[in-house]
Amino acid sequence: MMLLENKTAVVTGAAAGIGAAIAQRLAEAGANVVLTDVDTAKGAELAAALAGRGLRAHFMRCDAGDLQSIAAMTAEAIAQHGRIDVLVNNAGVTRKIPILDLTPEDWDWIQGINTRGLFFCMQGFARHMAATGGGAIVNIASIAGKGAKATSNASYAASKAAAIVMSRVAANELGRHGIRVNAVCPGATRTALLDELERANPKGFQAMLDETALGRFATPRDIADAVLFLASDLSSSITGQSINVDNGLMWD
Template identity: 40%
Template sequence: MSTGELRGRTVVVTGASAGIGKAAAGVFAEAGMQVVLAGRDEERGERAAREIGERGGEARFVRCDVTRADDVTRLFVAAVDAYGRVDHAFNNAGVPGDGRLVDLTPADFDRAFAVNTRGVWLCLREELRLMAAQGHGSIVNNTSVHGLRTVFPGIGAYVASKHAAVALTRVAAMEHAGDGVRVNALAPGPIDTEMLAASEAAVGGATAWRRLIPSGEVGTVRQVADVALWLFSSAASYVNGQTIGVDGGFLAT
């Protein structure tokens, strides 16, 4: 895939201090993009930005809690102040939501939706305003195969919040297609991250997933990031409102 056209463009990545977000920020920087990393963990986020700089990329970190509207607004003000515009965004920040529905507390449920759904909406609101005004842009929301299909019991809040994020993707794509803005989503299956490792107790983690994936393999963060990069490119210019599985064939079963 040729991504030379993305050189010099600005991308905002949420949840960028670890896992898929950190990997994606690195992949985008390799393509020559100016990367604004956002997250709550300032130490890890600053380190991730420095690592990109040490490899010759252009990146900076902005502390942001995507559940806080003021934080999200400040994030995009900072991005525009630094680079003049926001061409692309990868809304990646997410949290688990473990527990059977009857055992969840209202706080458990609200936390999953605050990050995985409301956080996506707050970011979309800023991104869509900026991109519609400039007449171009591409947004990728990182959801989950759980947003398309209920896989395991015991993670109901997570499943529901990811379904809602898929719905937000479709609505945003429909509302802003005429503004030159595309909005798509990724639906990763099991990816080798801290979150997958932490799911061992609740749903069996990688061991349980390998029995469900046709390839029998757990995915890598790079495999997810590469699809997001493709969605930003002109090669995907007629792809809009879609949720693309990055799942080793799971959704095909």
């Protein structure tokens, strides 16, 4: 079923991991996908691989921590495609930092991309969608933003809480323009980072796994499926929500 046929979607942070899975899933659902990332080599390689499968995808460089880069990407995507129907704000950064070691530079790096960058990317495309009859925005947050104990650092958790709250405010204000805004909150997800954790701390890894109701971790494809649902008309009456994809780790 081509849920996004004749739609154009922008996916930020799409060169690898969850972002790459989202871009692939939306393309498979019929969307014309604009992949953006700061990693030009990987992003272009993925876009070419998708196009090689007969899917519609191309790459556009964007630094999600640079407002000028975001504005330029937004304008270029609109100019090339005429209408953007879906925005997936996936770009984000983090690393493990104990709270007593978190520096102002660490804080600003994370907030600049995960919070400031996310907001202004959302704002730019929302202005376009408001003028063209609506659309769907999906912000990638995290269960860390809902109080999950296992998180990389305090600034990251704060940025993901902000993503959830900004999604709610945006949904409330933009609904009259036909724009739906939701957040997806992944739990631990099978990426290279999680594999590294398993190797470094197998006991801690198993303890975290044991906390899930389903006894497994999500895959990037699981996250992508939730995004596709929220981006498509299957969720036409859903807005302002934050949906956990965590195999039952949290019940909020």
